[in-house]
Amino acid sequence: MIPQERIRCLKDLPPQEGKYVLYWMQASQRAEWNHALEYALLCANERRKPFLVFFGLTDRFPEANLRHYRFMLEGLQETQRTLKKRGIKMVVRHGSPEKGVLEVAQDAVLCVTDRGYLRIQRQWRTYVAERIPCPFFEVESEVIVPVERASSHEEYGAYTLRPKIKRLLPLFLKSIEEKKVHRPSLFLPPFPGELDLSSLDELLTQLDLDRSVSPVNLRGGTERAKEQLAEFVTEKLPLYHTKRNDPSENYLSGMSPYLHFGQISPLYIAFEIQRAECPDLAKESYLEELIVRRELAMNFVFYHPHYDSFLALPSWAQETLLTHAQDRRTYLYHLEELEKAKTHDSLWNAAQKEMVLTGKMHGYLRMYWGKKILEWSKDPEEAFRIALYLNNKYSLDGRDPNSFAGVAWCFGKHDRAFPERPIFGKVRYMGKEGLQRKFPLSSYIERVARLSHDFP
Numbered sequence: 001m002i003p004q005e006r007i008r009c010l011k012d013l014p015p016q017e018g019k020y021v022l023y024w025m026q027a028s029q030r031a032e033w034n035h036a037l038e039y040a041l042l043c044a045n046e047r048r049k050p051f052l053v054f055f056g057l058t059d060r061f062p063e064a065n066l067r068h069y070r071f072m073l074e075g076l077q078e079t080q081r082t083l084k085k086r087g088i089k090m091v092v093r094h095g096s097p098e099k100g101v102l103e104v105a106q107d108a109v110l111c112v113t114d115r116g117y118l119r120i121q122r123q124w125r126t127y128v129a130e131r132i133p134c135p136f137f138e139v140e141s142e143v144i145v146p147v148e149r150a151s152s153h154e155e156y157g158a159y160t161l162r163p164k165i166k167r168l169l170p171l172f173l174k175s176i177e178e179k180k181v182h183r184p185s186l187f188l189p190p191f192p193g194e195l196d197l198s199s200l201d202e203l204l205t206q207l208d209l210d211r212s213v214s215p216v217n218l219r220g221g222t223e224r225a226k227e228q229l230a231e232f233v234t235e236k237l238p239l240y241h242t243k244r245n246d247p248s249e250n251y252l253s254g255m256s257p258y259l260h261f262g263q264i265s266p267l268y269i270a271f272e273i274q275r276a277e278c279p280d281l282a283k284e285s286y287l288e289e290l291i292v293r294r295e296l297a298m299n300f301v302f303y304h305p306h307y308d309s310f311l312a313l314p315s316w317a318q319e320t321l322l323t324h325a326q327d328r329r330t331y332l333y334h335l336e337e338l339e340k341a342k343t344h345d346s347l348w349n350a351a352q353k354e355m356v357l358t359g360k361m362h363g364y365l366r367m368y369w370g371k372k373i374l375e376w377s378k379d380p381e382e383a384f385r386i387a388l389y390l391n392n393k394y395s396l397d398g399r400d401p402n403s404f405a406g407v408a409w410c411f412g413k414h415d416r417a418f419p420e421r422p423i424f425g426k427v428r429y430m431g432k433e434g435l436q437r438k439f440p441l442s443s444y445i446e447r448v449a450r451l452s453h454d455f456p
Contacts, residue, residue: 002039002139003172005149008115010129011136015109018134020044020052020185022108024101025090026124027116028141029055029075030222031082033176033265036139040112041088041179047109050185053083053090054104056097057195057207062120063392063399065210067359070200071396074220075263077197082222087184092195094207098124102131104191110135114262115142117302117401142259144266144291145172147302154303155296156314157414162292169291173270213393216359218257225258229272238278241285245364247351247435247444252363253286257396259294266290296414297405307404310384310411317412320425321380327422333376335386341455347432347441348372350448352390357451359396362444363406366391370410371430375423384411 021044028034037053044051055076059069080090093100105111105128113125115138129136140146145168155161195203218224232253236243243251258264273286301307310318333343341349341356351369355361361369370387377383387407392398409415417426435441 001177002035002042003174005146005171006035006140007039008138008140009135010113010125010138011132011134013133013135015047016134018049018109019107020050020109020188021047022101022105022111023051023053024097024105024111024113024128025053025055025079026097026114027121027262028114028265029072029079029262030264031079031086031088032178032222033141033268034114035141035176036112036114038176038179039137039139041181043110043112045179045182048183049109050183050188051088051181052104052108052185052188053088054101055090055092056100057092057094058096059094059207059209060096061399063389065213065393066204067213067215067394068396068399069207069209070204070215071218071220071257071359072261073197073200073203075222075258075261077200078221078223079263080197084186087181087186089185089188091191092197093191093193094195095193098127101128105132105134108134110137112137112139114138115140117142117147117298118399119301119308141265141267142262143295143298144169144270145295147295147298150295151299155299157416158292158296161296161299165292165295173267175271176265176267216357216396218254218359218396220257220261220263222258222263225255225264226268228254228258229264229269233272233276233278237273237276237282237286239282241279241281244285246439247362247365248440248447254360255290256400256402257359260397260400260402266294294402297401300405300408300413301401307401307408308388310381312404312408313412316417317415317425317427320417320420321374321411321427324423324425325379329376329378329423331376332378335389338373338376338386339390343372343376345372345432346445347435350445353452353455354448355390355394356456357448357454359394361395365444366406367410368430368432368435370407371424371428374411374427380411384408 023040041051083090236251243249306312341352351365373387374383412427418428420426
């Protein structure tokens with residue numbers, strides 16, 4: 001049973017005399033542990049109609065490039081194959097998703113979609129809701145606790161959201177029943193403009209993409225995400241609470257790219273963590289990141305209209321940073337120098353190179369990386385733009401609520417004021433010396449150096 005609080009009616013109309021029930025897949029790009037998919041299938045079974053899945057493939061998504069598209073399409077290719085095994089036809093068409101779904105919905109009894117929190121995702125759904133000729137529902141599957149149920153406003157920090165989330169977990173931390181398909185849709189004829197996902201190399205050449213950022217070796221898709229999660233649970237989770245912040249050790253789960261593209265369910269991950277045989281402290285530490293911290297980021301982008309700008313910072317942080325904007329910088333770098341990792345700081349250079357070469361950066365180092373951009377830019381507003389630009393361009397999990405919140409944290413978001421100092425004002429400072437006292441950074445720098453023969 002899908003909790004009613006995950007479901008919102010975006011267009012209340014009588015069902016059409018249509019040919020199928022339609023699921024417009026966008027945020028939750030997977031064939032399992034997907035509340036939106038299972039709710040739409042339930043509606044199809046109840047009405048004895050075939051069940052159709054539609055995905056609109058735009059090559060105009062803000063700041064996305066070849067790296068992001070390759071990873072996403074690997075996941076969609078697998079999702080289409082998996083749905084076919086269940087008797088479900090998945091149609092992928094090139095074009096604006098919000099316009100494409102309106103065309104396919106002309107013959108739909110009703111339409112269900114998943115929920116996204118970024119501005120463009122919400123704009124798409126609003127556009128469709130205003131024009132669709134049938135009932136239109138949105139089902140939330142990318143968080144454990146639905147965002148508006150967790151809080152009715154933007155939270156100040158993790159400490160204010162945490163008790164609200166924990167109080168609601170028993171209601172929403174429940175598995176999803178996978179329903180059988182009563183009326184398969186594989187017999188439906190091809191749709192105009194339907195794409196063939198069998199050859200991704202060929203498809204990618206047809207798309208008008210930014211090709212300046214190459215794909216990485218990490219493969220997209222639900223199966224690879226589950227394999228990597230299983231490896232993490234067995235080999236790394238037992239020591240996660242003690243080693244997760246150490247860049248010299250790789251004790252992170254690597255789930256963020258898969259979560260970003262909706263290729264794995266956060267609910268599935270939570271269940272796998274809960275049933276793992278390891279110390280409770282390790283489980284609690286990981287679930288804090290997966291649920292409280294991640295859903296704080298969702299809360300941030302959902303409630304703050306300027307989540308991708310300097311205006312997203314709390315007033316105290318904006319004020320103190322602007323007060324110190326004219327402070328003398330010992331080092332000053334332009335975007336091109338930062339992008340090419342040409343600074344005096346070998347640790348920062350290694351972090352930047354890791355992101356460019358692998359599509360990922362160690363989470364703890366990302367904080368240091370962002371704060372140094374603040375220290376080395378001519379003013380805090382330019383620093384914010386540069387950090388967001390680089391992260392969104394090279395990280396597979398860029399352009400994500402977690403990324404927007406993570407960059408903003410470097411500038412004071414979801415944090416408190418600290419003793420005042422030059423450039424940073426009252427925003428938390430991070431220095432290389434402090435990291436060196438905690439971790440053997442030379443091994444991290446050496447590991448990245450071994451990859452760097454491919455660095456542009």
